[in-house]
Each structure stands twice: as structure tokens, then as C-alpha cells.
Amino acid sequence: MSAVQVSTTVNGDAIDFVCQPTETLLDVLRNRLGLIGSKEGCGTGDCGACSVTVDGQLVCSCLVLGAEAEGRKIGTVEGLADGDKLHPLQKQFIDNAALQCGVCTPGFLVAAKALLDRNPNPTEQEIRYALAGNLCRCTGYDKIVRAVNAAARDVRKQQARKKR
Amino acid sequence: MAHDTSYTDQDFKIVGSRPPRPDGIDKVTGRARYGADVSAPGQLVGRVLRSPHAHAKIRKIDTSRAQKLKGVKAVITSKDLPDLTEGNRGNYDILENCMAREHALYDGHAVAAVAAVDEQTARKALKLIKVDYKVLPHVTDVDAAMQDDAPVVQPHIQHDGKPSNICNVSQFGHGDVEAGFAQADVIVEKTYKTEQTHQGYIEPHACLASVGPDGQGELWVTTQGHFTVRNLCASLLGMDIAKLKVTSSEIGGGFGGKTHIWTEPLALALSRKANLPVKLVMSREDVFKGSGPTCSTSMDIKIGAKKDGTVTAASATLRYHAGPHPGPWGMLGGMTAWACYDFENVQSIAYDVLVNRPKVAAYRAPSAPMAAFGVESTMDLVAEAIGMDPVDFRIKNAAKEGTRASYGPTYGPIGIGPTLEAVKNHPHMRARLGKNQGRGMACGFWFNFGGQTCTDLNIGVDGSVNLTVGTVDVGGARASMSLIAAEELGIPYDQVKCNVGDTASLGHNDTTEGSRGTFSSGMATIFAARNAIEEMKARAAKTWEIDIEDIEWRDGAAHAMGMQHSNLAPLSLAEIAGASPGTGGPIAGHNEVVADGAGVSFASHICDVEVDPETGATRVIRYTVVQDAGKAIHPDYVEGQFQGGAAQGIGWALNEEYVYGEDGCLQNPSFLDYRIPVCSDLPFIDTEILEIPNPNHPYGIRGVGETSIVPPLAAIGNAVSSAVGVRLDHTPMSPPRVLKAIKEKQAGG
Known part of the structure; x- marks a missing residue:
């Protein structure tokens, strides 16, 4: 399988990444972008530890493919604070x-x-x-x-x- | 060096306040690093192949095709983990549980492992491993396993002179129960069952192992006991203890399930073979099948009482499953069963029984909730039979200072009576109940534990204090330790930074279990601080050129005492620290201690439920926890322990259950099918902290982590039984079981 190139926005920043077509958004966030705040508790969408928003919609990132982030706006826990000001x-x-x-x-x-x-x-x-x-x-x-x-x-x- | 551990009534300045925890920002911003959150350059992905059979002989494992797959760097089986245990059966059992040898002993038992360049390759490699199994008869039910014709899980274990699954029989008690029952006006005898549950920590087991050909290694791991992990892994793999550095990551829940080793030796063996770092993270299915859930049980409880409420005799026969290897679980059930009460004639006989299920590990007050379910349900039945209020009945029979516990020791000052009085006076007990609603209450006990502890306290030249403890912070402990250090030194909370040290930077610390963290590391922190204070007094003496005996430490400063020194202004901790390079170098306090004298802990819970008579579904509508903490160092996190334990107990009572098929395989290894309570299932959980000081701790601390899970099964059982008018005797009291009980009652009456 050949890797796919994805252009997306994560916490307001434009990000390009390459991932396998089978890779979840959670794995991309954690393993490719270094955003370890989202956690894998189950990998089956049952625990919510990997919750992120895609275009403002709450999802389990373990149930979304990395490739599906193309053109979307992803929000993670790392984007909650405004600089040194906590949400x-x-x-x-x-x-x-x-x-x-x-x-x-x-x-x-x-x-x-x-x-x-x-x-x-x-x-x-x-x-x-x-x-x-x-x-x-x-x-x-x-x-x-x-x-x-x-x-x-x-x-x-x-x-x-x-x-x- | 002996330390004064006795409690003296004291006014605390900082202890008992509720400051923000030091790891708070890291944990709300996503920066905190848990087991799976660390990577190493060139790391491989480790994965484990698990048995699909409940019981099988492993004839042969062919790994040749997996080894040839491009990207696979190491494949291991039990051959790569030779038996170095030298007759230590306990260690052999651990080795065999980590990786099956001649036999796969349960569905999910590890049989091989691979390390590959990525996840996909590792998964592919697992599929290429061919295991030749001869399937054997299995047994998963504790009562079935005790039958004479049951399949034998471990042929070397004998009972009554022949191979048996009964691996331990223990007995506790005193008096003459037969004579006691003969004096009773009322005797209630009943059999109960509880199903197996899992601790359900949200973070799966995870580690990053790195071992070189020189026999040195490092392990980053989510665990409650990194020193124990180090000692066990080094011993199983033939490494020197000092050459394996283990760092405990932030831990995403443990509740006893992370007191043991599971895949850690496999990750180390894979890394050693590949000579590259290996990250091994369990899937949730692996966690359910291949870690250490708690026991299922079956028990017979018998209580005899006089009409005035005096219990004349009580006996319990407890049968706990242990998994494929012996454990202390039945014994702990036997010890805790009657611990709340002062009975003249009391006995418990406990059986540990092998079955083809995962090895049992501790789960929060291990073994106590099940025994309490049987005992506290029966206490309610007796109260009803003699027409006495269940709280008054318990108050009449409650243990007190001087009571000889059913498991042996004589109690000092304890909290069971006060928690019962608090329940009796609680507004919850007088709240009105509606239709289909019922109220129950129950009591619980846990021993608590101290153990080996080692703590360092280093004072920086600016006067800030680095406290290094070796117990793991499972839920806010660093805040509590900082409070204790600040209290003892007389400085602000913010001046202390508490860290959990790795195995290379501290002496041995026992695993963080048995509610020992705040008790024992708290004790060692106090002594380490006192040790540093002595040194600071010595430095002040040197600076002032006066006798150390003339110096007193208070409010964070050395004070010269006596009229002759009235010209000497106090020297603050920061001033002494700043001058330290010229007065003798760094200032540090240390303490190594076996923290004896853990104070026993008691709780009483009240629960209201509403049962839907058409579906059998039960909803907890109000819940109150009353527990003795000894001393609440950081009350927020004490309340949190009370609430968390109650919630786990509620899940255990109503929903959670390992479901095994006829084939002995687990049918619900996911959070979808093994349903733990969610936010919309629960009400607010009210708490009342009692503080009856533990006389064996300088601050009066008892442990608080575990007792809260002990009463809920019975409190809910009593509430549901009251709501539906029929006694529930089997957890979980899931809708089908409750509905069946209601229907049977309707058919019968």
C-alpha cells in the first residue's frame, strides 16, 4: 500500500503529513505529529480517551482515518489553552x-x-x-x-x- | 536509626488544605507522559501472540516464516526465556504466566512475541507463527473446578493427596461456632456468588524496553511498582538488578492491576534479541484477556443471633478462583470477612481454586468486596429476622478498640463504630423513598499496608526543595507528599517539588499497593525532612558558632534559643541553603524505613436505588460514603478515592462481569461488552471524611485508597433487595438477574 499525503489544520496550524491509508487519525496525531495528549484506551471508540474535534464535531480519533483529515480542521487537547492562559x-x-x-x-x-x-x-x-x-x-x-x-x-x- | 512514629495531637498549618496538584498543568494540556507516550530512536513495535484455547498442550511452535518476514527483527517463545528460577515456584509461576511453556492455561495466555519495524509488519508476523495445540478439557467455574472429576489445571498441585485445583485452604477465627449457633434464636444461612471483574484502568499496559548486549537495560513502564518490576524482570531474564533501570511513567490507573509484570519481560527479551528498543503496548482485548482481573467467588455465609441483636456465631466458607496459579485471594477474603465485627464465636474457611482464566491480580482491597457482599447481605437478613434496624444491629456488634479481630490481631482505635454512627445520623437515612426505590447500607474493612520505603529530600541553594519518593503517584500523591514536606519544614507548599524517582536514584520501594502510598512515603518524607532539619540546624550552629542544642527549628527557620543568643536573628531555610556551599556543601535529608503500623480502615456506605420492575434495570439515585481516613492530607484526593471506589463497586454490583462461553473463551473483552459505569449512570457521590488518628503514624495517617470499594456490592444488594422485595444473591445484579428474581418471587407468592 502506498502512503497518502494529507494537508490539514491542527489546532489552527496548517500541517502536512504522510500516512498509510490504514492509519488512524489517533496514530497520526500521536506517532507522526507528536501530539501525545490524545490517548488510546481501547481503539474501538468505546472509551473516548482519544476524543478530538473534526470541523468542530466531537469524534473518537481512533475511529477516523488519518487520510480523512484532508482539508479539515482538527482540534486536540493541545489546542485548548491560549498561550499561557488555560481554558x-x-x-x-x-x-x-x-x-x-x-x-x-x-x-x-x-x-x-x-x-x-x-x-x-x-x-x-x-x-x-x-x-x-x-x-x-x-x-x-x-x-x-x-x-x-x-x-x-x-x-x-x-x-x-x-x-x- | 529509630524514628518516633507515634501520633501526637497537633495543629496542622498546611496539611488538610487543598492546593492544586503539581502535575495538574501537564495533565490538562496533554503533556504528561504515560506508558505509551515515550519513544526511542530506532524503536521496534512489539506484539504478543495469545492462545485461542482455554487449555491446551503446546506441541510445537514454528516461528520460521515469521522470522523470515522482512522487517521482523526478533521473535521469541518460551525457549528465549529459559527457566532461571532455581526452584522458586512463585517466580516460575510468574514466568509461566508471562509466556506459556508446555501448556496454554487460559484464553489469551501469551505463547510468542515479535518485534518488527512497524505495527503492520508485527501483526503480519504473528499470523505467520504456527502453533500446534492439543486442546485439553478446561474449567472456568470456581465450583466446578472443586469437583473431583474437574480437569486439573496444574497437575503438581495436590489436595487430600491427589492432584486438585484446590491450591490453598486457610482458616481464621476464634471461639466455638457450633456452641454459638446452638445459643442463637435465629440462624440465617445463605449462598452467594460474585462474578469476575476487571480493574478497568483506562490506560492499557505499555512499556518501552531497551537492553544491550552488555546486559544493561532500561525500561519505561506504566506500573504501580517499578522496583518490583525491576527485581522480577532482572531475575527472570538473568540480569543484574543494578543494571536494569526502571522508570515509572505517569500511570493511567492501576487499582492493583499494575502491581505485577505481564508483557514487560517479553519486551526486554525482544529488545535483547534485536539489540534495539522495543515498545510494547497492550490492546484493550489483550488487557481483558492477558492481565490480572479479580476473582469470581462462591460462598456460604451463616450468622446466628439472639433476639436482642447479639450475634452468637458466624461462619463463612469462601471459594475464590485464582486463575492458573495459586494466589492469596481466598485467604484475604477469609481474613476480611468478619473484620468489622466483635463476635465471640467466628470462623472463616477459604479455598483458593485454580481455573483456566487469567491470573488474578489485586483489585482495590483485593477479595474483601466479595466476602462483604455475602456477610453484609446476611447481616441485613438477620436484622430483618429479629426485627431490628440494620444500622442498630451493626452498631451493637461493631468491633472497637480492644476487640480481637477474627483474623487475629487486637484492634487499636478504629473507625467502624464512628462510621456507623455517622450513617445513623446522616440526612440521607431520613430522605423519602419513592415507588420501586430501596435503600441499603453496608460496611467494609481493609487492612492497609506500610512496607519498605525510601525517600530523598534535597534542598536547592535558593531554598526550594526537591522531594523524591519511590511510591508511584496514582491519584494526586505528589500533592500530598509536598504538603507533608512543607508542613514539616515550615515552608510554603509551592516551595516543594515532588518527583517520583526511578530505580537508579533511590533505594528499594515496595509496590504502591495496599493503600500504602501516603502512609509510608508520607512517613519517610517526614523523617527525611527531620533529617534535613537536623543538618540545617548544624549549619546554623556553625554559622552562629553556638551549640546545636541551642537551636530550634520552627516556621521554616533556625531560631537561636535563650537570652544569650537574643541578638541572633533567625536563619531561614533559604538563607541556610544559600550559604550551604560554604558551610559544608549540599543539604539533603534521607530516610529508609519499613513503615510498620498501618492503621486499619473502615467505611460505611448508604445507597438508594430505583429498579424498573419491567426490565430489571437498576439505577443508583443517591450514594453516600463515610470513611475513616486517619488524617486527610489533601481532602480533595481523599474524597476522590472514596468516590472512585464507590463507582467501581457500583459497576461491579450492577453491570460488570467476565462472560465465558462453553469453549472457555472470554466473550466480552471490550469496553462495549464489558460495560463500566459512565457519567450518566451515576449520581453525585457524597462523602464524609472521619479522622480517627492512626497512633502509629506521626500525622495519624491511615490509607484511604481501598476500603471504598468494599461496601458497595452489599449496600446495593441490600437496596435492590429492599426495592424489589426479594433477596439478590449474585453479582452483577444485572437486569436479567433482577428480573428473574422478581419473576420467581411472583411465581412463588
Whole structure:
């Protein structure tokens, strides 16, 4: 099989890479682009540790081929912070102790950001269902839900400030 | 050197606060490096071929075609891992589990491994390996394995003078149970079963091995015990311990499942053969089939009581499966079963039983949740039979200081009574229940553990402090260790940086298991800090030219005591550190200790469920954990341990189960078919931390990691039974089982 050349955008940067046609986007991100923040917990789309966005849509990058990134905009955990300024979700995850081992955290952050992008004022139930595709085995989700709720408040404050 | 480990009532300045963890930014930005996140130049991809049979004789393995495939750099079988165990049966069992020798002992048992230039080539190579199996009869059920005519998993193991799957029988207790039962007004006897579950850490096992022809090697690995990994791998591969440097990566969950070695010796052997680095990452299917889940069990529980609630006798017969090699699992079940109670006549008999399933590893308070399911369910049945409130019944029989535990020791100050009182007074107990809802509560116990620990504390010339511990940070431990060092030295939290040291930079540390991390590394950190304080006092004495006896350390500075020294302004840690090049060189504190005196831990949980009578599906609608922490160093992460253990217990109680087919093969090795609780399955999990100091620790610390998984099976069992009006006796209480119980009750009544 011959390799394919792909032109894409990752976290706002134009990126070209070459990959095998069978290679997943997750493997490309991790092994070719050095973006190790996305994790492989299962490789079958069941755990959400590899969550990224493709054109703003939340996906499991283990279920997307690298070649499918052509012409798309990919968002990963590495693109959440704005320079040295953490995204409210990142800050609230730390402040609320919403991570223990932290291996599922990148996926949760990406999934939670996708939620807040479309709904900055989610109910507890909306948070729980939006994150139901991400497995965490350490926390029982309690502090994760609280962190997302607190971050949503921060995001709404930021949005209100921008409007003013 | 002896250290004062006794607890003195003290006011903490920093311990007990909730600062951000030092590894937080790395973990929310994707920078933290876990097992699979590190690469080496020229690295190969390792993959493992696994047995498709539950039990088979391996007649021959032909690797010639795989070896000839372009891009394959090494192929190994058990021949490449010769038996160097010199009669150490435990080590031989580990070797045999890492790579099958004459027999494949379970579906998923490793039989060969390859290292190739890329993943595709490695996969292709596995397909080219031809294994000639003679399939043998198998047994996967613990009760079936104890029958006389059961297929024998390990012919060298004998029971009653003949080959048997019963590999250990242990017995604990005191008093005369027969006499006790004779005094009872009510006796309840019941049989329970629990199915096998997996720890379900999200990060699969992963390592990067590099061994040269000079016999030196390095291993980067996700593990709870890098020193144990080093010692075992070096011993199995014939390497010098000092020549294998093992670094523990950030660990993506372990819960006991990463206390052992699995593919690590294979990666090292492949690297040695290829003379190139080898990265070996398990797939999720490999993790389910080829790591170390917990036991399935079957047990008979019998409790006799007087009408006033006094238990006169209690006995348990416990049967735990161990996988293809002996383990301590039944024994631990037997020891923990009755540990919450003060019974005059009590006994447990525990069997460890071999089956053709993966080798069992520890899973958070290993063996205790199953025994607690049987015991705590039966406690509720007895309370009901004598018409007593189940909490009052437990309070009446709870162990206390001075109680002789059923497994031998006499307790010091303990928390079972206080957790029960807290439950009794908790608003949760008075909340109204709706239709199809039920409430249950249950208690749990775990021993906790200390063990060998070694810690270094180095003070920089700017006064910042580098703390190096050898226990792994599984969930915020570096924050707790930094708090302890800062407390002891009298400096701000931010002035301390805690690292987990590799095996080349510290003395041996036992594996981070048994809830020992904060207890033992906390103890060693305190002593290392005191050691450094002594040195800083000596430097101050030298600077001031006064006796060290005249110097006191407080608030992060050396103070000269007495009127004669009133002209001497205190010397801060930073000032002493800055002057250190001229006063005797670097300042460091060290400690090596066998951390004895781990304080036993107790918890009581309350759970409300709602059961759908049409589907049998159960939903946990409210959950409360009350547990004794001894002292909560960083309360956020103590609560996190309570919540995480409860959530795992909820999954175990309601959903999780290894499903084996008639062929002895695992039918659900994926997170789709082995369903762990997701965010929308659970409510908030309330926590109440009690602090009954452990007198054997300078800060009163007990472990907190494990006890939280012990009560949930029974608490949920009691709640579901109350909701549907029929006793559930088999976990998981999945919809089909609950529905069956409801239907049987309807048919019967």
C-alpha cells in the first residue's frame, strides 16, 4: 500500500503529513505529529480517551482515518489553552481535583469543550449525557461534573464580558 | 536509626488544605507522559501472540516464516526465556504466566512475541507463527473446578493427596461456632456468588524496553511498582538488578492491576534479541484477556443471633478462583470477612481454586468486596429476622478498640463504630423513598499496608526543595507528599517539588499497593525532612558558632534559643541553603524505613436505588460514603478515592462481569461488552471524611485508597433487595438477574 499525503489544520496550524491509508487519525496525531495528549484506551471508540474535534464535531480519533483529515480542521487537547492562559475547563479541572490518574482527562476536556461550545449553560443531566462517551475509572465522575459546571460559569462570564 | 512514629495531637498549618496538584498543568494540556507516550530512536513495535484455547498442550511452535518476514527483527517463545528460577515456584509461576511453556492455561495466555519495524509488519508476523495445540478439557467455574472429576489445571498441585485445583485452604477465627449457633434464636444461612471483574484502568499496559548486549537495560513502564518490576524482570531474564533501570511513567490507573509484570519481560527479551528498543503496548482485548482481573467467588455465609441483636456465631466458607496459579485471594477474603465485627464465636474457611482464566491480580482491597457482599447481605437478613434496624444491629456488634479481630490481631482505635454512627445520623437515612426505590447500607474493612520505603529530600541553594519518593503517584500523591514536606519544614507548599524517582536514584520501594502510598512515603518524607532539619540546624550552629542544642527549628527557620543568643536573628531555610556551599556543601535529608503500623480502615456506605420492575434495570439515585481516613492530607484526593471506589463497586454490583462461553473463551473483552459505569449512570457521590488518628503514624495517617470499594456490592444488594422485595444473591445484579428474581418471587407468592 502506498502512503497518502494529507494537508490539514491542527489546532489552527496548517500541517502536512504522510500516512498509510490504514492509519488512524489517533496514530497520526500521536506517532507522526507528536501530539501525545490524545490517548488510546481501547481503539474501538468505546472509551473516548482519544476524543478530538473534526470541523468542530466531537469524534473518537481512533475511529477516523488519518487520510480523512484532508482539508479539515482538527482540534486536540493541545489546542485548548491560549498561550499561557488555560481554558476555563483546564483550570477548573485542576481546581476541582477532577482528575486522579489523568489519562482520560484530555478526552474529557475536548468533549466538555464541544459541549460548552454549543451549550454554555448545561444542566447537570446535560453534562452527564454529553460526557457519557468518555470513560473515567478513578473519579466516579463527581468532581468532573462539578468542574465542567464551574467552567461553564466562567465561559458565560467571559462571553458576557466580550459582549460589553 | 529509630524514628518516633507515634501520633501526637497537633495543629496542622498546611496539611488538610487543598492546593492544586503539581502535575495538574501537564495533565490538562496533554503533556504528561504515560506508558505509551515515550519513544526511542530506532524503536521496534512489539506484539504478543495469545492462545485461542482455554487449555491446551503446546506441541510445537514454528516461528520460521515469521522470522523470515522482512522487517521482523526478533521473535521469541518460551525457549528465549529459559527457566532461571532455581526452584522458586512463585517466580516460575510468574514466568509461566508471562509466556506459556508446555501448556496454554487460559484464553489469551501469551505463547510468542515479535518485534518488527512497524505495527503492520508485527501483526503480519504473528499470523505467520504456527502453533500446534492439543486442546485439553478446561474449567472456568470456581465450583466446578472443586469437583473431583474437574480437569486439573496444574497437575503438581495436590489436595487430600491427589492432584486438585484446590491450591490453598486457610482458616481464621476464634471461639466455638457450633456452641454459638446452638445459643442463637435465629440462624440465617445463605449462598452467594460474585462474578469476575476487571480493574478497568483506562490506560492499557505499555512499556518501552531497551537492553544491550552488555546486559544493561532500561525500561519505561506504566506500573504501580517499578522496583518490583525491576527485581522480577532482572531475575527472570538473568540480569543484574543494578543494571536494569526502571522508570515509572505517569500511570493511567492501576487499582492493583499494575502491581505485577505481564508483557514487560517479553519486551526486554525482544529488545535483547534485536539489540534495539522495543515498545510494547497492550490492546484493550489483550488487557481483558492477558492481565490480572479479580476473582469470581462462591460462598456460604451463616450468622446466628439472639433476639436482642447479639450475634452468637458466624461462619463463612469462601471459594475464590485464582486463575492458573495459586494466589492469596481466598485467604484475604477469609481474613476480611468478619473484620468489622466483635463476635465471640467466628470462623472463616477459604479455598483458593485454580481455573483456566487469567491470573488474578489485586483489585482495590483485593477479595474483601466479595466476602462483604455475602456477610453484609446476611447481616441485613438477620436484622430483618429479629426485627431490628440494620444500622442498630451493626452498631451493637461493631468491633472497637480492644476487640480481637477474627483474623487475629487486637484492634487499636478504629473507625467502624464512628462510621456507623455517622450513617445513623446522616440526612440521607431520613430522605423519602419513592415507588420501586430501596435503600441499603453496608460496611467494609481493609487492612492497609506500610512496607519498605525510601525517600530523598534535597534542598536547592535558593531554598526550594526537591522531594523524591519511590511510591508511584496514582491519584494526586505528589500533592500530598509536598504538603507533608512543607508542613514539616515550615515552608510554603509551592516551595516543594515532588518527583517520583526511578530505580537508579533511590533505594528499594515496595509496590504502591495496599493503600500504602501516603502512609509510608508520607512517613519517610517526614523523617527525611527531620533529617534535613537536623543538618540545617548544624549549619546554623556553625554559622552562629553556638551549640546545636541551642537551636530550634520552627516556621521554616533556625531560631537561636535563650537570652544569650537574643541578638541572633533567625536563619531561614533559604538563607541556610544559600550559604550551604560554604558551610559544608549540599543539604539533603534521607530516610529508609519499613513503615510498620498501618492503621486499619473502615467505611460505611448508604445507597438508594430505583429498579424498573419491567426490565430489571437498576439505577443508583443517591450514594453516600463515610470513611475513616486517619488524617486527610489533601481532602480533595481523599474524597476522590472514596468516590472512585464507590463507582467501581457500583459497576461491579450492577453491570460488570467476565462472560465465558462453553469453549472457555472470554466473550466480552471490550469496553462495549464489558460495560463500566459512565457519567450518566451515576449520581453525585457524597462523602464524609472521619479522622480517627492512626497512633502509629506521626500525622495519624491511615490509607484511604481501598476500603471504598468494599461496601458497595452489599449496600446495593441490600437496596435492590429492599426495592424489589426479594433477596439478590449474585453479582452483577444485572437486569436479567433482577428480573428473574422478581419473576420467581411472583411465581412463588
